[in-house]
Amino acid sequence: MSQIQVNEIASDDEVVMEKIRQLRLSVWRSVFQVADDLTDACEEFDRFAKHWGAFDGDRIVGSARLTIHDQMTDVPDSEVYEGILSHLSGPIGSLNRLVVAASHQGRGIGRELDMVRIDAAQKAGCAWIVGSTPVGKRRVLQLQSLGFISKGKGRDYSGPKWYSSQQSEVMVLTL
Ligand SMILES: CC(C)(COP(=O)(O)OP(=O)(O)OC[C@H]1O[C@@H](n2cnc3c(N)ncnc32)[C@H](O)[C@@H]1OP(=O)(O)O)[C@@H](O)C(=O)NCCC(=O)NCCS
Structure with a gap:
């Protein structure tokens, strides 16, 4: 982490937000070949989300998003939590779109x-x-090490989302 700087990014900073979208695309393509078009309903949350970028000098090498909601039906990918965490009331934080460059x-x-x-x-x-993660056990373990509890397999993601065919793990952290 020595020379890496983590900064909050304003969601209306179009220059950096475009770099974030390019980073997401390149990282997700290296994980799932089908990630060729990330323009789905969940990207629309970008407009009112909080964003952070990790910078190595001028280069953005990591990014992540937090959204805050009054009810579970409003969170990104809300369908996966149905009957599992639907009872939670707001404010509820939702973690999404974490990517770090392979390098x-x-x-x-x-x-x-x-x-x-x-x-x-x-x-x-x-x-x-x-949070709901479609990438498997290592990410689940990482979240557990931060205090998240695993609630088991999520319901199916609904389309149109490039990760619709993936199985998710539903995670929750009580603050
Ligand atoms: C998951 C990811 C964000 C982790 O970032 P990172 O900076 O490498 O993570 P850190 O160095 O802070 O921590 C390493 C831990 O991250 C997790 N991790 C690392 N690479 C991972 C990968 N490819 N997939 C899932 N989890 C991974 C593991 O828990 C790892 O610990 P371990 O090495 O003891 O197994 C990064 O690998 C990535 O961008 N993967 C592709 C996109 C993705 O899966 N995003 C998360 C969606 S929920």
Whole structure:
């Protein structure tokens, strides 16, 4: 983490937000070939989300998003939580769109981007933070190490989303 700087990004900073979208695309393509078009309903949350970027000099090498909601039906990918965490009431933090460039993975940047979002959700008065991850056990373990509890397999993602065919794990952190 030595020369890496994590900064909050204004959602109306179109220059940096475009770099974030390009980073998401390149990272997700390296994980799922089908991630060729990230323009789905969940990207629309970008406009009112809080964003953070990890910078190596001028280059953005990591990014992550937090949204805050009054009810579970409003969170991104709300369908996966149905009957599992639907009872939570707001304010609820939702973690989404965490990516770290392949060249910079394994150096603690993902963890830092998680911690800054947990801190922001806490300061915003959230009682819970939820997340659903489609990438498997390593990410689940990372979230558990930050205090998240696994609630098991999520309901199916609905389309149109490029990750609709993936199985998710539903996670929740009580603040
Ligand atoms: C998951 C990801 C953000 C982790 O970022 P990172 O900066 O490498 O993570 P850190 O260095 O802070 O922590 C490393 C931990 O992250 C997790 N991790 C690392 N690479 C991972 C990967 N490819 N997939 C899932 N989890 C991963 C593991 O828990 C790892 O700990 P371990 O090495 O003891 O297994 C990064 O690998 C990535 O961008 N992956 C592709 C996109 C993605 O899966 N996003 C998360 C969606 S929920």
